[in-house]
Amino acid sequence: MKLGKLQSIDFERLLQDFKGLDPNDPGAWPLAPRIAVFVALLAAVLALAWWFDWRDQVSLLDQRVAEEAQLREDWRNKKAQAVNLDAYKLQLEEIDRQFGALLKQLPNRAEMDSLLSDINQAGVGRGLQFDLFKPGVDVVKDFYAEMPIDVRIVGAYNDLGAFAEDVARMPRIVTLDNVAIEAQKDGMLKLEAKAITYRYLDEEELAQKRAQEKAAKTKGGK
Template sequence: MKASELKNMDMRELIEELNSLDFENVGGWPAPIKAGAAVLVLIAVLLMGYFLVIKDLNAALEQQQREEASLLKSYENKAFEAHNLDQFRAQLVEMEQTFGALLKQLPKDTEVPGLLEDITHTGLGSGMEFEKIELKEEAEKEFYAELPIEISALGDYHGFGSFVSGVAALPRIVTLHDFVIEWPTDKEAKALGLLNMNITAKTYRYSSQDGGSQSTGPARGQNK
C-alpha cells in the first residue's frame, strides 16, 4: 500500500472518529483527541484574553506613556523657566525701559507742529526748497496712531541724501516712505539741475484708546 493511501486512510479514520465523539462524555474521548481539544481551547482562551483584555491594556499603556512624555516635557520647560526666572525678570525690566524710551520718541498732539518745523529746518539746511509739506489725516492702529506727512521739494541728490540723514537723526521717530524723484516741470529749475522729490514722512503718536492695562504701562514709561 502506498504512503498516500495510508495517509488518506488515516484522515478518514480521524474524521470518522471525530464524528463519533460524544460531546456529553468528554472524559471518554481518546487521549490524543483530548490533548488536541485542550490545545484548541487554550489557544481560544489566549486569543479571547488578548482581544478582550490585553489589547485594551496595551492601548491604555501607550496613552499613559504619551502623557508621561508630555508631562515630562512640560516639567522640563517649567524647571528651565524657574531656574532662569531672575534672568527673565531682568529682561522684562529692560524691555519695559526700552519700550518707555521708544514711547518718549512718539510725538504728542501738541508736539506735531514742532516736528513739522524740525523737518522743514532739516530740509532747508540740506539746500532743499519745499513746495509742499502737509500733514494728512492720521490712521489709527492697534495701540498707536500713524500720522503721514506729504512732502514735495526741489533739490539735488546730495541735498536729498542730507535731508534723509537729518530726518533719521531727529529725536522723534520719523520714517520715510514712497520716494519719487523726477525732473521738475519748471524749466528754470531743470536747467539748474534740480530734481523734484515727492516723499511721505510718517511719525507716530501713542494711542491710549485701548484703555486699562495697556495704557498704564506706557504712561509709566513716558514719565521716566
C-alpha cells in the same frame, strides 16, 4: 534521534482516538482529544479576552506611556525655566527698557503738530522753499500709526542734503521715501518726497481699534 521519536508515534492510534467521540461524555475520551480540546478552548478564551478587554487595556497603556513621556518633557522644560528664571527676568527688563526707549521716539497725537512744525522749520532754517507740505491720512498699525506727508522743496543741493540730515537726526522718527530730484532752470533743485513720521496710539484709539477688529471677526464668523 528526533526522527526516531517521530517514527515511534503511532499516528493511526491517534486518529482512532479522535473517532467515535461522545460529545455528551468528554470525560470518557482518550487523553489526546481531551488535550486538543483543552488547548483549543484556552486559545479561544485568550482570543476573546484580547478582543474584548486586553486590546483596549494595551491601547490605554500606550496612551498613558505617551502622556508620561510628555509630562516628563514638560517637567524638564519647566525645571530649566525655573533655573534660568533670574536670567529671563533680566532679559525681560532689558526688552522693556529698549521698547520704552523706542516708544519715546514716537510722539503721541497731541505732539504731532509740534513735530510737523519742527520738520517745516528744519527746511526753512536751511533756506529752502516749501512749495508743498501736505499731511495725509494716518495709516493705523498694531500699536502705532504712520502719517505720510507729501513735500515739495526747492533749494540748493547742499541745503537739500543738510535738510535730509537734519530730519534724520530728529529725536522723533521721520523717514523720507519716494525721493525724486529735478533740476530747475535757475540752477536750483526741486525735491519731491513723502516724509513719513510715526506716532503711538493712545488708549482711546487702541480701544477703538480693538472694537473694530472684534466687530470684523464677528461679521466674518457669520
